[in-house]
Amino acid sequence: MGAHLDDEVLFVGTRSKSAAREEHTTRDFEYYFDDGDCVIRVEDTVFRVHRFLLTRDGSAFADMFSLPPGSGTSEMPEGSSDANPIRLFGESAEDFRALLFILYALPPDLLYYNTSAANIPHLLTIASITHKYHFHRTSNWAISSAFRVLSDTYGTPTCNPSTASxxxxxxxxxxxxxxxxxxxxxxxxxxxxxxxxxxxxxxxxxxxxxxxxxxxxxxxxxxxxxxxxxxxxxxxxxxxxxxxxxxxxxxxxxxxxxxxxxxxxxxxxxxALTEGQRRRLLCGHWSLVRLWEQLRARAPVFRRPEGCTYHARGCLSTWGTVWDEAARAEETLARPPADVLGRLAVMEARLTADSDLQTALTPACRRRALLAVKEIIKETKEELAGHFIDLTVRPQASE
Incomplete structure (x- = not known):
């Protein structure tokens, strides 16, 4: 018998008893229960577990067990013994063991996953395999638990994504x-x-x-x-x-x-880079150089704050002059032409320390001017992907 799960396929079946005897198998050290009523073989490992646990939560196993038995009625049904197990192909014994762990877990076993020391790789394996076999609630619990740990809900996690590989x-x-x-x-x-x-x-x-x-x-x-x-x-x-x-x-x-x-x-x-990636990099270089020319030519505009009585000819005029000087500075131009973020970072540091801005602009205007620079940097980071588009690909003509 067999079942199709989204883009992943669970292959289930048996071989002849003589072939099964010839193959070396090992009973799992943890999930082989004498009172289990379902024998499953994954790779060379045999598991004997309780069928009712596998059928929870509307899982794929529930659908699989509901399929009619094969035509060989004289034979023992699949999963009834080590000699005639249900075979899961395309699965690893380690991942299947993670599935059984969460199915057999008791509440105290799960408390560990609500701490900063939680084993993130194990949680990810649980989330992945329970999603694969349609244990929806369990999968949601596992992936949500991983998020809570990684987002510092319980403090800095032992498995810190800020230092992870x-x-x-x-x-x-x-x-x-x-x-x-x-x-x-x-x-x-x-x-x-x-x-x-x-x-x-x-x-x-x-x-x-x-x-x-x-x-x-x-x-x-x-x-x-x-x-x-x-x-x-x-x-x-x-x-x-x-x-x-x-x-x-x-x-x-x-x-x-x-x-x-x-x-x-x-x-x-x-x-290594593919040719398509190299083309996108070349197009990105061209686009970013153009972006820099646009940014350096015009200082970002900011709204007049309340109390500034000489905004257009005073604060904005000084701001534009200082911006142009910062854009032409040797330190700024020392960065590569396409390094827009690097050049903006150099300019931001210069503008923050600039004495003319401190004396010629009102405090409110200076704050808004520097915030406008931060906003440009933020927008540039968020829109980087838009520069790396392969312009050598001809767009499809609309019908």
Missing amino acids: ASLLARILEVALRCAHEPLTKLAEDIWAHRVLTCELHPRRALALADAHGLRLLGGAAYYAQLLEMEDGFQDPRDGSNTSGDNSDDTPLGNLSQPTPGAQDAVDEIP
Whole structure:
């Protein structure tokens, strides 16, 4: 028998008894109960459990057990013994053990997951496998518990996403997306994007996942950070020089070399750039340089605060002059042409310390002017993804 679960397939079936005897199996050390009424084999591990637990919450197992038995009525039904177990293909014994853990868990067992020391990888496995087999309430509990822990509800978590590896952040984000948990998706995306922009993590891993799932904030940050790492000839120093051969959009270009010091990602975790990604990086460079020319040419405008009697010809005029000077400053222009955020950060520091703004602007106008700079930086970060669009792809003609 078999059942189809969304994009994942649960294969269930049996082999001949003679074939079963020839294969080596091991009874699970924890979930093999003598009084169990359902024998399930996953990989080479045999579990003997209680069927009623598997049928809770309208799970896929409830549907599976309701299917009519096979035509071989003389044989013992599937799941009745070690020699004739229900076979789950495409599943790991470790993950199935996590499913049984949560099905058999007692209230005291769950208290640990409401603390900052909670095992996040285990919670994610529980959330993923219960979602896969349609234990909806259990899956919602697990993914919500992970969010509460990671969002500092119980204090700084032992498994802190602000210091976690890219692999763990990817796992958090993938499970959150699978379970459609928007708060955890946003939390993980925000943290990962920040750590990529601050050069704590290599952008390539984030870039690949953002492309796969259409994550604009993370994708924009990853493309931007990757762009700033490109050297002359538009090569990443982490890539080797071998870029020959035919490469499709999904074929990596170049060989991986050692990451720069301080990078937390292992070399084998860093995917090479595809041709499509390289085109988007080139288009992003062009777009960001244009954005900088627009930003530097006109100081951000802010509303006149109450009490400012010489706003247009006084405060705004001085603000525009000082803005232009900051944009032309050697320190600002030392940043790469496409590093709009870097140049704006340099300008913000100069403008904050500028003596002319402190004396020529009213205190309220100065506050609003500096807040306008912060708002531009915030908007630029949020809209980074919009710059990395492949302009070589011809848009489809409307019918």
